[in-house]
Amino acid sequence: MRSGAFRGICRDMSTEETTVRRGYHHGNLRRALVDAVLELVVEKGPYGFTVAEAARRAGVSPGAPYRHFKNREEIIEEAAREGFEMFADLMEHAYDSATGSPLAAFEATGRAYLAFARKFPGYYITMFESGVSIAANTDLKLAADRAFTVMTRAAEALIARMPRDTRPPATPITHHILAMAHGVDELYARSQPGTKTPFAAEDLLESGVGIYLRGLGLVDQDD
Numbered sequence: 001m002r003s004g005a006f007r008g009i010c011r012d013m014s015t016e017e018t019t020v021r022r023g024y025h026h027g028n029l030r031r032a033l034v035d036a037v038l039e040l041v042v043e044k045g046p047y048g049f050t051v052a053e054a055a056r057r058a059g060v061s062p063g064a065p066y067r068h069f070k071n072r073e074e075i076i077e078e079a080a081r082e083g084f085e086m087f088a089d090l091m092e093h094a095y096d097s098a099t100g101s102p103l104a105a106f107e108a109t110g111r112a113y114l115a116f117a118r119k120f121p122g123y124y125i126t127m128f129e130s131g132v133s134i135a136a137n138t139d140l141k142l143a144a145d146r147a148f149t150v151m152t153r154a155a156e157a158l159i160a161r162m163p164r165d166t167r168p169p170a171t172p173i174t175h176h177i178l179a180m181a182h183g184v185d186e187l188y189a190r191s192q193p194g195t196k197t198p199f200a201a202e203d204l205l206e207s208g209v210g211i212y213l214r215g216l217g218l219v220d221q222d223d
Contacts, residue, residue: 030068032058034082037075038122046076046130073132077140080132083123084143087116091150102157103219106177109151110205113181128182148174158218168216180208 036057040049051072052062069075094112098105117124126132127144134144155170155177188201213219 029058029060029064030078032060033065033068033075034079037072037079038126041076041079041125041130042122046125047072051075076126076130077132077137079123080126080130080134081137081140081143083120083127084140084147086120086123087127088143088147088150090116091147095150095154102154102161103213106151106154106158106213107206107209109154110177110181110209111202113178114185114201114205117185124185148178151177158213162217166217168218173216173218176212177209180212181205184208 033054036054037049040054040057043049049072051065051069054072054075055062055065058065065075069078090112091109094108095105098108132140134141151174152170155173159167159170159173184201184205188199188204210219
């Protein structure tokens with residue numbers, strides 16, 4: 001699946017998200033606060049604002065957020081949980097829709113990662129750059145595990161073609177590719193195309209993944 005297909009998926013997700021938010025804003029303080037935090041983390045970073053600032057952005061009194069959240073970190077955790085749920089949906093769609101080979105499915109999940117980061121920066125920052133403790137929040141961990149499991153399935157499909165006694169473990173492969181995708185996003189995907197590199201972020205990730213997998217002997221040189 002190529003980036004055009006991902007843009008369509010993300011566009012549909014964005015429309016659904018906007019519809020939900022508009023319905024919630026009328027009387028749902030919890031929803032309004034999460035929306036405010038998603039905007040603020042993009043503008044100021046995950047710890048560049050206060051709960052009072054989030055309250056002002058949501059149009060409520062400084063004390064109102066404490067009816068639902070103990071502190072700023074709890075609001076960030078809730079935003080991250082929502083983000084991982086959306087992210088998992090996109091990753092599953094990318095994996096299930098890819099055709100051709102296990103390699104195509106694996107590359108599709110990497111492109112889905114970049115597509116999500118570009119389309120939903122507020123969620124992405126709370127998920128991967130806020131320092132939120134995923135393991136400490138059960139609901140957050142469940143959502144994150146669902147997303148990461150998709151990439152592990154893709155890695156397992158690749159290593160299944162190798163003799164059992166020579167297969168590398170799937171989990172480290174997953175985390176190596178996640179690290180690569182995160183680096184490409186940080187360096188290249190969030191700026192306008194061509195401002196930092198003449199190559200598209202998706203192409204950089206695809207070539208990097210190919211080099212890595214060939215080095216492990218998971219794909220042929222001609223793949």
